[in-house]
Amino acid sequence: MAGQRSSSDEDRKLEAGVSHSQAPDPAPASSSGGGLHPAFYIALWITLSSSIIIFNKWILTTAKFDFPLFLTTWHQVFGTIMTQCMARFTKTLDSRHRVPMTKETYLRAIVPIGLMFSLTLISGNLAYLTLSVSFIQMLKATTAVAVLLATWAFAIAPPNMKVLGNISIIVVGVVIASLGEIKFEIWGFVYQIGGIVTEALRLVMVQRLLSSGDFKMDPLVSLYYYAPACAVINTVFTLFIEGPRITMASVQSLGFGVLLANGLVAFFLNVSSVLLIGQTSAVVLTMSGILKDILLVFASMLIFHDPVTGQQFFGYSIALAGLVYYKLGADKMQSLATDARLHFNDFRQKNPARTKVLGIAGLFLIVLSAFWMWGPLSTDRAAQYVRDVSS
Template identity: 25%
Template sequence: MPETENDDSGVTIDDDTVLDVRVSQSVNIARAVILSIAWACTSSALIFLNNHLLREHGFSYPMILCSMGMTSSWLISFVCITTGRVNRKHAGLITRGWYARHILPIGCLGAASLGFGNYVYLYLSVSFIQMLKSAVPAVTMAVMYAAGLERLHGTTLTGVAVVTIGTFIAAYGEVKCSAIGVWMMLTSAFAEAIRMAFYQYVLGNLKFDLMEGLYVTAPASLAFLGLGIVTLELNQFVRERGWEIIAAAPHYFLVAAFMGFAVNILTLGVIKATSGLTYKVMGQAKNAAVILLAVMVFGNPVTTVQLIGYAMSLFGFFIYQRGKTQQDAEEAEKENYRLTEIDRTSAAPFDLIGMNHMYRVASSVRVMPYSYCGHLVHEVHVLQQGDRGCDEPWRRGEGATQL
């Protein structure tokens, strides 16, 4: 017979329950680790494959190349949905208005991030591109602060300043630094930062399954990529008979398309299985590994000045993350104090007077947490219970008042 014990609230907990919780936690951790390793390996391999196709293979059409991965992502998710392999849990939620507000921005930003991110390989080396990616925390903080979703914190600002200085030093040490390439990289980083905020909101709050998330978001990204292709690449592709390059080595492009799908699905999986912080830390570790491979295996030149700048950027990144941890802890403490005060002040009943009637109202507080852009936010609702015979909704206590 399993042993039982009572916790502080008087609830009985047996050994089987504890074991089930521990097993569930272990499974979740193992799943997160497997997804993270698979994402890091697949995305790194895709970086080198895209660089090979764009620069060495002569397929200088970055948006067409990344659209192959997005097309395969949508086709595979479409087959899984239509055949019943994956259930659409949020089919009733997706209206035209909701799609326009939530998914179209993700599609536009995803297309910009992918398109400009691929164009960079025509101007900069793989190693230097990964160094520039160390500036993503600075870009992310700027975007969040501009949107009113981020508060400035001393340690965080210090980390961002160190990252920025390190990135400038790395750029200064680049042998073949292209201003156009750096501009495209920064544009891609800004688009990615905003896209990740939307992803965190849509996936974290609404609990989309991985395949359903791709099924919903891929068409929007593909549509905006198509617009970019028609505007920037189609005439050149037709004039230079770019399809002949695809026909000469179709296996390269099939692998690139499938790996594009794999990176998309694994990215969504990592975000859901871990957190935005873990994803960013792993991204920096992956970038460092890609730089090492680019230098040792593919012979990308890296100067001492670049290494110093990149090391400074990594140091600034960890200062930034430490500041974020401190800031989140401080904000959580303030929020807990605020909620405690609300609970204390609302414990006593109060009177509402109006229309020559007096209603005795019992007030209660309900805290409703939800995730917005990776941050835990609380809605405090004051629920009022009044005279059921009154016609006015506010007198009956219907609805809730957000504080």
């Protein structure tokens, strides 16, 4: 929801089809980050990225603030104010001076990307009005597929049938998960798919813009340039679509404090992405995004009581496996697996008793999870949900 990354980043998708205030995916940041362990930055990014998605979902559904376009516009306005203040009063955004940005370049390159960015955020927020957080996260697994197809369509990369076969695993997994969705709503599904398509187009435009090598921007500098364009575009959409029915009383009923907190979380997400990129690597960012998606699925079940069936878990697992393989490749996965095995063997030799306890606990959780997903409990929850909807 806030002008966010992605996932995709995460290709960092504005981490939320919702507003996750995430800027386009440029070059690694130069920030040093202060010497803390990289795990801190990973945990911070996952926490903020998940928080903005859950926060937006709560505002739009639980708090009954039925104005997703206004919320998205607010995120962009807040991001514009914050980055303008940082540029004026701090040195954090001094790297913007190295970007050869002219008025002509801004209108030709930034504004179209800003339009796609706005449409991504708007579509994502509209989807959150009707679809569950868990189902939306499952659909987002197809972002990598959409981006790849877009690069082929715009001749940025030549078509590769082997890669197409690899990403088809993701599609199959998402299809299985979609067929198992209890709360399926066609318009929410269309909005989310539309957001994925516009996000793919945005990333392709960014890739073409950065291909010259002169436009290296970290997420905060990107937000500095994109947020004003997005704010203007979103304002136009908001005035025509939500303007006639939104009132000051509607905003006051939600609370200015809630809006301020929401804008801050969205903005801090951009700051955390700068720190994460500076302290880790693209591989770590990819794996962090996938871990975040998994955690969000479970969090939505606990917080919003979203029903998730065993079939969905099965399909989503296939999609995630395909996504990991597509992002990392066989060689990198084998290298990571070898490193993990060496670390595990070292830990087992030094802590045999603790290893046994962890193994028993892990086996217990697997059995319990399998029973919960496939057993009568899952069926009862689904049946109860259907009865609730029917009544």
